[in-house]
Amino acid sequence: MRTVGCLILDGVRAFDYAVIGEVFANRATRPGLPPFELRVCGPEGTRVRLGGGLERLPDHGLEALPGCDLVIVPGIEDPLAPTAPEILDALRAVHERGVPVASLCAGAFLLADAGLLDGRRATTHWWLAAELARRHPAVEVDPEVLFAGDGEVWTSAGVAAGIDLCLHLVRSAHGQRAAAAIARAMVTAPFRAGGQAQFIPSPVPEDSGRDDSLAAVRAAVLGSLETPWTIKQLAALALMSERSFARRFTEATGTPPLRWLLEQRVLTAQRLLEETDLPVDEIAVRCGFGSAVSLRPAFVRRVGVAPREYRRAFRQG
Template sequence: MRTVSCLIFDGVRPFDYAVIGEVWANRVSRPGLPAFDLRVCGPVGARVRLGGGLERVPDAGLDALGDSDLVVVPGMEDPLAPPDPALLDALREVHARGVPIASLCAGAFLLAAAGLLDGRRATTHWWVATELAARHPAVDVDPDVLFTGDGRVWTSAGVAAGIDLCLHLVRAAHGQRAAAAIARAMVTAPFRAGGQAQFIPSPVPTETDREDPLAAVRSAVLAALDQPWTVARMARAATMAERTFARHFTAATGTPPLRWLLEQRVLAAQRLLEETDLPVDEIAVRCGFASAVSLRPVFTRRVGVAPRDYRRTFRGREA
């Protein structure tokens, strides 16, 4: 995934447009990453009026979308505004060519209007999820997740969830190291699973906050994933009662402690498979699994392939 096209049109949300640029535009501060070709596509010769009074002239026309490895549709300020038929036709043609398409926030309304979400599970910002379901009954709208997709079409919830989806797509194409480097440059969380809840009081607590006992526990766990962590042990480290700890942890991160722990262990295994020649058995132990046998089903369920296949895939891409 090297050539990424951002589709812009009147009313696009500046934040979503900026997120796409931050993730896929090349930066001197991110050495060692794949060289992305980010194209901003829209109506030829038209000055697009973004939200907030901003304007942008597209780099290329709608016909350039078909030559992309990925097309990303930002959200719009007014998702209920009638869509431009030319945009819908362009998206249908891109989809027919097999190019993956992802939408951020209310961009799902444009994909739904083009018929690309019919029969598919999709999400959008919880505030307008009911409206999306009402207008497009053939779409299976899930308002409770951060992002969802099937490899060909992806949708995400609002604001920060768009970052999560973009980083997920980078991770799937180029590995955990590339996604983590981009997240680090953006000073954002490197991994939030798509199945997490949308409405979280504090979705990305800062691990540098010395006053936050939960952040201290997360840091301790990440530094010793090979240890037999339990909710009781984490609660003791946070000097909290077990039930109190579990409740506060879930409210802060959007996922229960043990599920978060499992996700971090799989993420660490991905990183070691990409970056080292360690045997899979040793990687499993370092990440808190008893052996490769116990790692395999968990890894396969979350990543989609077995650990050895994952390593071969990314070694092949590097070659």
């Protein structure tokens, strides 16, 4: 993935547009990483009015989109406003050519209007999920995830979830190291476990002391992933009952503790596969899976390929 098209039109959210630019166009603080060419595309010769009173003249017309390796649609201020037929036709042409298409936040409404989400699982900002499902009953709307996709079409939840999706697309094409470097330059997390449930409404405990104790537990676990952690052991570290710990952990992170632990083990395995020559069996032990046989199914479910295939694709020289 080298050439990324950003489709803009009147009413595009300035934040989402900026996220795409920050991930795929800001090269100053990321030397040595794969260079992206970002094509800002829109109705030819028309100045586009972004949200917040900003304006942008597209660098390319809509005809440049099918030549991209990926096309991203930012969120729009009014997802219920009618979309120009030429925009929908352009999205269909991109999809028919086999180019992956992604949307941030309410941009999912454009993909749905173009028919690209029919029969697919998709998401959008939790506030808009019910309306997306009502307007497009053929779409399987999941209001709880941060992003969803099948390799051909991707959608993300609101605002910061657009960063999560963009980093995921970088990670899928160029490996965890590249995504982590971009995230570091943006001063954001390279991967967030959990989903929108942690923000609807925010269930983070008011007692900051509770958050501190859970942060200490997470740090202890990350420092010893090879340990066969159980809920009982984790609760003991937090000085809580098992039931209270599981509830508080889920409230704070949006993810049950054992699911979070599995995510961290797979992420660490990805990093070791990319950056070391350790045998897969040793990586599996270090990450708490015990053996390569146990690592493989968890890795495939999370990443989509087997560990050895992942290493061949993303091993850093």
